[in-house]
Amino acid sequence: MQSYSLYDIIPHTKQSVGYFVGIFENTPDPNIDWPLRHDFYSLVWFTKGDGINVIDFNEYEISANRIFTINPTQIHNWKYSTDTCGYFLLIDAPNAKQLNIDFTNPFIDLKAEDIRFMDEFFKRMLSGNNQLSAIAYLLSLLQTSKNDVRKSDTTISELKKLISENIDKNLSINQYAEELNSSDQLLNQLCKHETGMSAKQLQLQLKITEAKRLLLYSFFNTSEIAFRLGFEDSSYFSRIFKKKTNFTPSHFGKST
Numbered sequence: 001m002q003s004y005s006l007y008d009i010i011p012h013t014k015q016s017v018g019y020f021v022g023i024f025e026n027t028p029d030p031n032i033d034w035p036l037r038h039d040f041y042s043l044v045w046f047t048k049g050d051g052i053n054v055i056d057f058n059e060y061e062i063s064a065n066r067i068f069t070i071n072p073t074q075i076h077n078w079k080y081s082t083d084t085c086g087y088f089l090l091i092d093a094p095n096a097k098q099l100n101i102d103f104t105n106p107f108i109d110l111k112a113e114d115i116r117f118m119d120e121f122f123k124r125m126l127s128g129n130n131q132l133s134a135i136a137y138l139l140s141l142l143q144t145s146k147n148d149v150r151k152s153d154t155t156i157s158e159l160k161k162l163i164s165e166n167i168d169k170n171l172s173i174n175q176y177a178e179e180l181n182s183s184d185q186l187l188n189q190l191c192k193h194e195t196g197m198s199a200k201q202l203q204l205q206l207k208i209t210e211a212k213r214l215l216l217y218s219f220f221n222t223s224e225i226a227f228r229l230g231f232e233d234s235s236y237f238s239r240i241f242k243k244k245t246n247f248t249p250s251h252f253g254k255s256t
Helices: 093-098 112-126 131-145 151-165 173-179 184-195 199-217 222-228 234-245 249-255
Strands: 019-023 036-038 041-048 051-055 058-062 066-070 075-080 085-091 107-109
Touching: 019 112, 019 131, 041 112, 051 066, 058 066, 075 199, 085 112, 085 131, 112 131, 151 173, 151 184, 151 199, 173 184, 173 199, 184 199, 199 222, 199 234, 199 249, 222 234, 222 249, 234 249
Parallel strands: none
Antiparallel strands: 019 085, 036 075, 041 066, 041 085, 051 058, 051 075, 066 107
């Protein structure tokens, strides 16, 4: 599956900038294949309209004053009403790293008292004055508004990132804990509290999600996918996949 860059989505963007702020309804749809995967970070604030936004096989309702956030590698598709309006912000990986961005939730619902301020903020960013500083401030406000900025969230976010970066390996939870300056017991406690799963179950869930992506949008066979996900035995991978999805790998793509 092709991964699109910011400049594929917004061709007239200067590549030296590395980010783009736009008005949703005034931006033409790009000439790309849907569903898609992109290599940049995306934030979309819907101020009006309805529909469905699909992120990594999970459906979320599009509604007024809901902000969606999407990380690179996630599979994304949506369908929205013709009256949909809003703003969007796209940030390439180098700038995202500079701003320490890693979206942990698929969406954030704005509080009523924050809407006027957010609207003014996007309008100022669209004016082009000190955009990067404004983007950093906007992201910090969104992070604060989630009411879940505890240390445990940061740790689980870092764990997910480490698992994704090492998706082709079968690292132990103890190895991840050492990388995070934690213990496997504490990591399991935090993970259970934040996700309802143990760290090992979370690791497997992320591998299964990546397997779904590869089965739908790549030409790799089951054995190749198993190897890319750190499974030494493809038959074991197939059994685990079926247990988690109710489909064998060979039948999953045909079912969607």
